[in-house]
Amino acid sequence: MSTTAPRGFRAAGVAAGLKSSGAPDVALVVNDGPGDAAAAVFTTNRFPAAPVQWSRQVLSTGRVRAVVLNSGGANACTGPEGFGDTHATAEHVAQELGIGAIDVAVASTGLIGVRLPMGELTAGVTAAAGELRADGGDDAARAIMTTDSVPKTTVQARDGWTVGGMAKGAGMLAPSLATMLVVLTTDAVVDAGTLQTALRAATAVSFERVDSDGCLSTNDTVLVLASGASGVTPGAEEVTEALTAAATDLAMQLLADAEGSTKDIAITVRGAATVEDALTAGRACARNNLLKTALFGNDPNWGRVLAAIGTTDATFEPDRVDVTINGVTVCRGGAIGDPREGVDLTGRAITIDVDLRAGGEQATIWTNDLSLAYVHENSAYST
Amino acid sequence: MSTTAPRGFRAAGVAAGLKSSGAPDVALVVNDGPGDAAAAVFTTNRFPAAPVQWSRQVLSTGRVRAVVLNSGGANACTGPEGFGDTHATAEHVAQELGIGAIDVAVASTGLIGVRLPMGELTAGVTAAAGELRADGGDDAARAIMTTDSVPKTTVQARDGWTVGGMAKGAGMLAPSLATMLVVLTTDAVVDAGTLQTALRAATAVSFERVDSDGCLSTNDTVLVLASGASGVTPGAEEVTEALTAAATDLAMQLLADAEGSTKDIAITVRGAATVEDALTAGRACARNNLLKTALFGNDPNWGRVLAAIGTTDATFEPDRVDVTINGVTVCRGGAIGDPREGVDLTGRAITIDVDLRAGGEQATIWTNDLSLAYVHENSAYST
Numbered sequence: 001m002s003t004t005a006p007r008g009f010r011a012a013g014v015a016a017g018l019k020s021s022g023a024p025d026v027a028l029v030v031n032d033g034p035g036d037a038a039a040a041v042f043t044t045n046r047f048p049a050a051p052v053q054w055s056r057q058v059l060s061t062g063r064v065r066a067v068v069l070n071s072g073g074a075n076a077c078t079g080p081e082g083f084g085d086t087h088a089t090a091e092h093v094a095q096e097l098g099i100g101a102i103d104v105a106v107a108s109t110g111l112i113g114v115r116l117p118m119g120e121l122t123a124g125v126t127a128a129a130g131e132l133r134a135d136g137g138d139d140a141a142r143a144i145m146t147t148d149s150v151p152k153t154t155v156q157a158r159d160g161w162t163v164g165g166m167a168k169g170a171g172m173l174a175p176s177l178a179t180m181l182v183v184l185t186t187d188a189v190v191d192a193g194t195l196q197t198a199l200r201a202a203t204a205v206s207f208e209r210v211d212s213d214g215c216l217s218t219n220d221t222v223l224v225l226a227s228g229a230s231g232v233t234p235g236a237e238e239v240t241e242a243l244t245a246a247a248t249d250l251a252m253q254l255l256a257d258a259e260g261s262t263k264d265i266a267i268t269v270r271g272a273a274t275v276e277d278a279l280t281a282g283r284a285c286a287r288n289n290l291l292k293t294a295l296f297g298n299d300p301n302w303g304r305v306l307a308a309i310g311t312t313d314a315t316f317e318p319d320r321v322d323v324t325i326n327g328v329t330v331c332r333g334g335a336i337g338d339p340r341e342g343v344d345l346t347g348r349a350i351t352i353d354v355d356l357r358a359g360g361e362q363a364t365i366w367t368n369d370l371s372l373a374y375v376h377e378n379s380a381y382s383t
Numbered sequence: 384m385s386t387t388a389p390r391g392f393r394a395a396g397v398a399a400g401l402k403s404s405g406a407p408d409v410a411l412v413v414n415d416g417p418g419d420a421a422a423a424v425f426t427t428n429r430f431p432a433a434p435v436q437w438s439r440q441v442l443s444t445g446r447v448r449a450v451v452l453n454s455g456g457a458n459a460c461t462g463p464e465g466f467g468d469t470h471a472t473a474e475h476v477a478q479e480l481g482i483g484a485i486d487v488a489v490a491s492t493g494l495i496g497v498r499l500p501m502g503e504l505t506a507g508v509t510a511a512a513g514e515l516r517a518d519g520g521d522d523a524a525r526a527i528m529t530t531d532s533v534p535k536t537t538v539q540a541r542d543g544w545t546v547g548g549m550a551k552g553a554g555m556l557a558p559s560l561a562t563m564l565v566v567l568t569t570d571a572v573v574d575a576g577t578l579q580t581a582l583r584a585a586t587a588v589s590f591e592r593v594d595s596d597g598c599l600s601t602n603d604t605v606l607v608l609a610s611g612a613s614g615v616t617p618g619a620e621e622v623t624e625a626l627t628a629a630a631t632d633l634a635m636q637l638l639a640d641a642e643g644s645t646k647d648i649a650i651t652v653r654g655a656a657t658v659e660d661a662l663t664a665g666r667a668c669a670r671n672n673l674l675k676t677a678l679f680g681n682d683p684n685w686g687r688v689l690a691a692i693g694t695t696d697a698t699f700e701p702d703r704v705d706v707t708i709n710g711v712t713v714c715r716g717g718a719i720g721d722p723r724e725g726v727d728l729t730g731r732a733i734t735i736d737v738d739l740r741a742g743g744e745q746a747t748i749w750t751n752d753l754s755l756a757y758v759h760e761n762s763a764y765s766t
Contacts, residue, residue, distance in 0.1 A: 047693035047701050047717060077689050079702070079718030112686020113719055216694045218686070289672070289753070290761055297762025303495020303601070306460050310430035311599045318430050319462070334430065335462030336496055370672070372758050378673055379680025 002137030002153035003029050005164030006187035008227025011136035013143030016124025018072030018110075018117060024143035026124035027069040029183055030097060030132055035228030038064035039196035040105070041203050043220035049076030050086040051106040052219060058090075058105045062192030064225050065103035067183055068093045068125060071146050071168070073110040073117075074179060076218040085116050092122045096129035107221045109146055109168065109179040141166035144181055147377060152253040154246045161188040161230040163242045167250040169217075179219035180207065180254065184246055187230035190239055198240040199224050206247035209279070210255050210366045211286040222247075255366050260373030263295050265350045266366055269309075273359035277314035281354060282365030284308045292370035295350055300343035302330040305352060316356040324353040385520030385536035386412050388547030389570035391610025394519035396526030399507020401455030401493075401500060407526035409507035410452040412566055413480060413515055418611030421447035422579035423488070424586050426603035432459030433469040434489040435602060441473075441488045445575030447608050448486035450566055451476045451508060452527050454551070456493040456500075457562060459601040468499050475505045479512035490604045492529055492551065492562040524549035527564055530760060535636040537629045544571040544613040546625045550633040552600075562602035563590065563637065567629055570613035573622055581623040582607050589630035592662070593638050593749045594669040605630075638749050643756030646678050648733045649749055652692075656742035660697035664737060665748030667691045675753035678733055683726035685713040688735060699739040707736040 004011050011029045018025040031038075040059045042052050058064060068089060075082045090104040097104075108116070131139075141151035148168050156163040169180035184199075203222055224243065234242075255264050267285045272278035285291055288308040294301035302323045310318070323331035328343045330336075368374075387394050394412045401408040414421075423442045425435050441447060451472060458465045473487040480487075491499070514522075524534035531551050539546040552563035567582075586605055607626065617625070638647050650668045655661035668674055671691040677684035685706045693701070706714035711726045713719075751757075 045690060045693040046695075046699075047689045074686070077686055077714065077718055079716065082718070112684070112690065113714065113723075115719070216690065218690050218693065289757075293758050293761035296758065299762065301495070303457070303460055306430045307428060307495065307599065307601050310428040310601065312429075316429075331460065331496065333462065335460055335465070336498070340496075370758055372755050374672075375676050375679065375753055375755050375758055378676035379682065 001135065001155055001164060002141045002166045003164050003183050003185045004134055004137035005155040006162040006185050006227060008032050008187050008229030009185050010132040010134050011140040012128040012131040012133060013139035014124055014127045014131060016127065017120040018070055025070055025072045026121065026128050027140035027143035028128040028132060029067045029140055031065050031225045031227050033227055035189060035226055036063045036065050037190055037192040037195055037226045038062065039192060039199045039224050041199055041222045043217055045216050045218045047077055047218050049074050049108060049219040050078060050082040051075055051108045052221060053083060054086045054090060055105040055107065055221060058102055061102065063103065064105050065099050066093055066097055067105045067107065067223055069107040069144050069181060070121060071109050071144055073108060073114055074112045074219050075108045075116050076112040078113065078115055082115060085118055088118065089121060089125065092125050096126060105223055107181045109181055109219055112218060137164060137166065144168040147259050149257055152250055154249040156242050156246045158234065158238065158242050160232040161186065161234060163246045165246045165250055167254055169254060179217040182222040182250060184224040184243060187227050188239060189228040189231065189233040190226045194236050194239060195224055195226055198236065198243050201240050202243035202247040205244060206251040209364060210251050211283055255368065258368040260371045260377045261368035262348065262371050263350050263369040264348055265295060265352065265368060266364055267352045268362060268364045269354045269356060270362035271355040271357045271359060272361040273315040275361045275363050278361055278363035279365065280312045281309045281314045281356065282363060284312045285352065286365050286367035289370055295345065296369035296371045298345040300325045300330055300340045300345060302340065305354065306331065306334065309354065314356065316358045320357040322355040326351055384518065384538055384547060385524045385549045386547050386566050386568045387517055387520035388538040389545040389568050389610060391415050391570050391612030392568050393515040393517050394523040395511040395514040395516065396522035397507055397510045397514060399510065400503040401453055408453055408455045409504065409511050410523035410526035411511040411515060412450045412523055414448050414608045414610050416610055418572060418609055419446045419448050420573055420575040420578055420609040421445065422575055422582045422607050424582055424605045426600055428599050428601045430460055430601050432457050432491060432602040433461060433465040434458055434491045435604060436466060437469045437473060438488040438490065438604060441485055444485065446486065447488050447606065448482050449476055449480055450488045450490065450606055452490040452564060453504060454492050454527055454529050456491060456497055457495045457602050458491045458499050459495040461496065461498055465498060468501055471501065472504060472508065475508050479509060488606055490564045492564055492602055495601060520547060520549065527551040530642050532640055535633055537632040539625050539628045541617065541621065541625050543615040544569065544617060546629045548629045548633055550637060552637060562600040565605040565633060567607040567626060570610050571622060572611040572614065572616040573609045577619050577622060578607055578609055581619065581626050584623050585626035585630040588627060589634040592747060593634050594666055638751065641751040643754050643760045644751035645731065645754050646733050646752040647731055648678060648735065648751060649747055650735045651745060651747045652737045652739060653745035654738040654740045654742060655744040656698040658744045658746050661744055661746035662748065663695045664692045664697045664739065665746060667695045668735065669748050669750035672753055678728065679752035679754045681728040683708045683713055683723045683728060685723065688737065689714065689717065692737060697739065699741045703740040705738040709734055
C-alpha cells in the first residue's frame, strides 16, 4: 500500500512516455488532509536539480498538498529553462487538483543535463490525476523506478496511526546512479516543526549511513507528508521512532537492490572515541574501491580495511586495531590474526567489524561491493 | 639504464622465489659515492608498512648507500615480527656490501598482512649483491614490477650530470593496488637538505597529481640518492627541475599502465580561486566512480562532472561553471552547452576542462577510467 497505507492519501502511477521502455514514469501522491504539514531533506550537492530548487521553496512553507515525481529525466543542470519546466509541472498539477502551485513538491530522476519532454510530462500528469486512488501507492512506487529491479515500499502501523512510504535509488549522502527519491506519508496529527526534526533524525541513521558508491546526486529528496486523518497526535519521540523504522526499512531495500551489487556489506566501527570517528572510518572503507572489488571476489583482504581507515583522522593507535570479517578476527592489534582462509564470503551478507579500541562509541555504514555488473550498468547508462 | 644512468651507481634484479611466477622479485641499487646524500617521501597512511617505518629512520640521517626492494609481499600490518624481517633484510644487505644497516633503505610491495619468506629473500639479496653491475638498472626496474605490464624508467641528462630512475605502481597520494615505489638517482653533488626540498617540489606536481583509484597504499615510497660522482654542483632550482622532469616522466608511465585502465584522463580545473580549490575539484572528479565508468563506456556524461565538483567546498557559482570534454564545451554556465554527441571518446586520451570562473589559478589531476578489467584484476588479486 506504500504511500496510501495511511488515511488521507491518494496516489497514481502512469506511463507518460518519458522512458523509452514504455514503463510507468510519472507518479502523483496527494494529501487530502485535513492536515497538510510536510518536511523534507534534500541533497547537499551544490548543483541541485531544478525540482530540488523548486521543492525547497515549497517546503519553506511547511506545507505540501501534492507531490509529482518523474523518472526518465533528472532536470538537473538545465539552467533557468529547466527551472521553468519544473515550475510549469507544478502549475499543471495545481490546475488538475484545484490547489496552488506552491502546494506542489516536484521530484525528478534520470539523466543530468537533458531537458524534460514537457508535452509528454504534462499529459502524464493529467492522466495520473485522473487515476488517483486510495490504493494507488503501489502504482506510484513502480513509476519512480529507474534501474531498480523491484519497487520499494514500507508500512509501519502504530497505535491508531500509520507511516507509509516508497523509495527508489540507493543511499542519501552517497547514492548510486540515479538519485534517491523517497516519499513518506502519515495520518498522524503532526506539526511541520516536529515532522522536520523527526525526519532529520530518521534519515541520519538510515539513508545517510548507506554509502553505495560514494557519489552524491543532484536530485536526492526525502519528503514526508502528514494528513492528520487518523485524528491521533503521537508524541515527537513516537513520530521519530516510526519515521526511523520506515526509513531504515526502505534504506535496507535500496541496499539490497543497488546497481550491479552482489554483496550487502555492513561495516561496524566500534571502540571509537566519537560517533563521528566511527562514521568517518566506516565511510573510508565503504568508498575504497580496492576493498570493494576484493569483497566482490570473495577475498577477505583485511589489509585493505586497514589501508582505508589509515587514510582517516579518526582517533586510534594503529597497533591496537582489530578487524573481524564474517566472524573471523583476521587482524589483531594491527597485525596478522586468525587465518583468512577461515572466512566464508560466499553469501550475500558480509559483516566487517573494526574495533578501534579508542573509546565507547560505534556506528554502522552499509555499502555494496564493486562488481563487474556495476561497471557494466554505469558505463552503459546514457548511451 | 634507469637508476644506473648517473655515474656512481650499480644495480641488480634477481628472481628469489617470492613471486610464484618465478619472475624477478628482488632489486638492489647501490650508491658507490663519493657522496651519499639522500631524501625521500613516504606514504601518509597511518598503517605504514614495516619497510616504510624502517626507511624513515634511515632517511632521518640524510644518507643512504643502498636500497633493497622486493615485490611479492608488502610486509605491511605484520606487527613487530614484520619489522624484524625488514631489519634483518637491511642487516643482510649491509653484511653483503660491507656497510651499516642504517645505510640501507628497504621498500616492499605486494599483499598486505602476510609475512615475507625470509629464507628466499635473504638468498635473493646475496644473489643480487653478486650481480651488481654499472648497467644493472634495467634489471632492477623489472624486479620491482607487480601488476605492471612494462618496467618504468627515466633518464634526464643535464649539463655534465644526470638523473635516472625507476618506478612501479600508480599514483602517490592515491596509488592503485600494489603501492608506488620509485627510486631516483643522480650523480650531481647535492646536500641532503636541497635534495629533500627538491624532491618534495617534484612529487607535489607529479606523483601527487596522479589519482588512479583514490586509494592510499601502506607502502608508497619515493627515494632519491645522490652520488656526487659527476663532480658538478647544480643550483637548487636546477636540481628541482631535473627531479620534476624525471618524476613527471615516471608518473605518466604509471598512469598509462594503470591496472585495467582503457583511458588516460587529464582533468584540468582552471579559473579557480586557489590551486588548492583546483586540486580539490579535480580530485573529486578523479574519484567519482560514476564519471569513471561513464568514460570507460565512451559516454561524455558531463552531469557527473558537475555532480562531482558539487560535493566540494571549492569557490564557484554553480551557474557560471563550464565543462569541456575533448574540446567540446558540453556545459556552459552550469547548464546545457554544445551537443554531447560531438564528443569523440574513442581514443585513450581524454581531457576534461572545468572552468570555475572564480579566479586565476589552475591545476591538472590525472586519472584513469573504471573498467571491467580493473574490477577483474582487483577482485582476483590475492586469491
